[in-house]
Amino acid sequence: MESSRRQALYLTAAAALLPVMSRFAWADNYPSRPVRLIEGYPPGLTPDIVARLIAQSLSERLGQEFIVDNRPGAGSNLAAEMVIKSAPDGYTLLVMTITNTVNATLYKNLTFDIGHDIAPVIATFRSPLVMIINPSMPFRTVPEFIAYAKANPGKINYGSPGYGTANHMAGELFRVLTGIELVHIPYRGSYMPDLLAGQTQVTWSPLATSLEFVKAGKLVVIAVTGAMRSEALPDIPAVAETVPGYEYSVWHGIGAPKDTPTDVIGKLNAEINKVLVDPKIKARFAEVGGAAIGGSPADYGKLIADETVKWAKVVRTANLKAE
Numbered sequence: 001m002e003s004s005r006r007q008a009l010y011l012t013a014a015a016a017l018l019p020v021m022s023r024f025a026w027a028d029n030y031p032s033r034p035v036r037l038i039e040g041y042p043p044g045l046t047p048d049i050v051a052r053l054i055a056q057s058l059s060e061r062l063g064q065e066f067i068v069d070n071r072p073g074a075g076s077n078l079a080a081e082m083v084i085k086s087a088p089d090g091y092t093l094l095v096m097t098i099t100n101t102v103n104a105t106l107y108k109n110l111t112f113d114i115g116h117d118i119a120p121v122i123a124t125f126r127s128p129l130v131m132i133i134n135p136s137m138p139f140r141t142v143p144e145f146i147a148y149a150k151a152n153p154g155k156i157n158y159g160s161p162g163y164g165t166a167n168h169m170a171g172e173l174f175r176v177l178t179g180i181e182l183v184h185i186p187y188r189g190s191y192m193p194d195l196l197a198g199q200t201q202v203t204w205s206p207l208a209t210s211l212e213f214v215k216a217g218k219l220v221v222i223a224v225t226g227a228m229r230s231e232a233l234p235d236i237p238a239v240a241e242t243v244p245g246y247e248y249s250v251w252h253g254i255g256a257p258k259d260t261p262t263d264v265i266g267k268l269n270a271e272i273n274k275v276l277v278d279p280k281i282k283a284r285f286a287e288v289g290g291a292a293i294g295g296s297p298a299d300y301g302k303l304i305a306d307e308t309v310k311w312a313k314v315v316r317t318a319n320l321k322a323e
Contacts, residue, residue, distance in 0.1 A: 083257055101114065121253070
């Protein structure tokens, strides 16, 4: 009888350990099939370039295909919702950007909470913007720009690819912190032709987007939006040198559906950190105007939380609404 009882206890204990053992075995074998990285942007933009560089490196390192799946729409909210509704098994990941944290307040009827429904994996990329003007403008520095705007309220237009985009939010943060009046013009297509023609006078743009026009003298860079000067443009001041507290950097990262096993997230984090220190990847990031971030899932979770709070204040102060 005692022997039977002991056998039953051993069987019960073994059964209890099975889920744990299989979970770790599953993580050890991950990935055993292709992994999709869902992104809410069209091919060719910076988030797509960065995602494809990382996906290619992960495919080579882990022996399974990592596929970038472009699903643009609703300010990248469609992609986020698709990932949130997918199985939490590590085979569907979200390519995230700063826009996801802006959208948390900008869109009033979201069906998800990005900070709750997405598990942070890793921050991957950071890049400042440049503040560029049409050369016909009678100013060449940020203080001169602010003085001109205050003397001509509502007469300076700035273009962007749409509400909540990097250009838009960089401009709104500038407007909120300086108290000047600017007119935002969202474009369905490119905002660049009107800036070149002088129909708009200023924008905040990725350097890669405007570099050829700057080199040709058709546009002028007057500041960078990072917390400090850029190594790529050491002679160009940061906006923060004139406007204390101003800092706008576009960042990218990778997220997974909540409840994705922590050991799978840990494996992804470790492998992507290795990708980000690869000299070839660092060089390619520099070519598109940015640098690798890396770090732990907790580091990325803090970035998401901090940025959500920051942009909620800007959206509310500026009374912005998605249109």
